[in-house]
Amino acid sequence: MSKRSRTRQLSPDEKRLWSHVARHVKPMKGKGLPPEPEPEEKTATAPVPQIAAPAPVLSPLPPPKPALPPLAPVERKTLQALRRGRxxxxxVIDLHGMRQEEAHFALLRFLHRAQGSGYGLVLVITGKGGASVGAGPFEERGVLRRMVPHWLRLPDLRHVVIGFEEASPQHGGSGALYVRLRRRRGGERTG
Incomplete structure (x- = not known):
């Protein structure tokens, strides 16, 4: 039995696309550009009946959400004052030692409570992710140190978090973050 390879013919759209692509690359030595595809022949067909578009429904749609503001770093003056103890x-919330899911929920609760209390700057301790006693050889270390910045960047926390920076050494260094919080808008109260 002989095997035949079936070749599928390219559609006119595929031929036009290939021709466009081929004309924008340099041909190999000894090869020329493919021929320009022939224009499609229009067959005489009955015109497609136009269907009237339904009348627009006048329902109040919520306005599009504004674009999320970019995260802003903690001001240099604030960082200097923190480093100098002024x-x-x-x-402060200390998350190190918690499992990832537990730490995520604790962080969310803490940030919302802190914002509700009118706080502007909080410290989130993640831990540096060093070797832990009894950890197996395949357990990942430093998960919270990596995940907390990711959580702080999520869109659902942008109405709470303005920005964050690594803490100074006296506050935990690379195992902690200063987090700037937005002020609650007029008259909102926490329950």
Whole structure:
């Protein structure tokens, strides 16, 4: 039995696309450009009946959400004041030692409570992810140190978080973050 390879013919659209692509690359030595595809022949067909578009429904749609503002770093003056001990953070949460899901929910609760209390700058301790006692050889270390910045960048926290920076050494260095919080808008109260 002989095997035959079936070749499929290119459609006119595929031929036009290939011709367009081939004309924008340099041909190999000894090869020329493919021929220009023949224009498609229009067959006489009955015109497609036009269907009237339904009348627009006048329902109040919510306005499109504004674009999320970019995260802003903590101001240089604030960082200097924190490093020199002239300014303190408003509140602290220590997440290290928690499992990822537990830490995520604790962080969300903490940030919402801190914003509700009118705090502007908080410290989030993630831990540096060093070797832990009893950890197996395949357990990942430093998960919270990596995940907390990711969580802080998520769109659902942008109404709470303005920005964040690695903490100074006296506050935990690379195992902690200063987080700037947005002020709650007029008259919102937490329950």
């Amino acid at each position: 300014k303190e953070v408003d509140s």
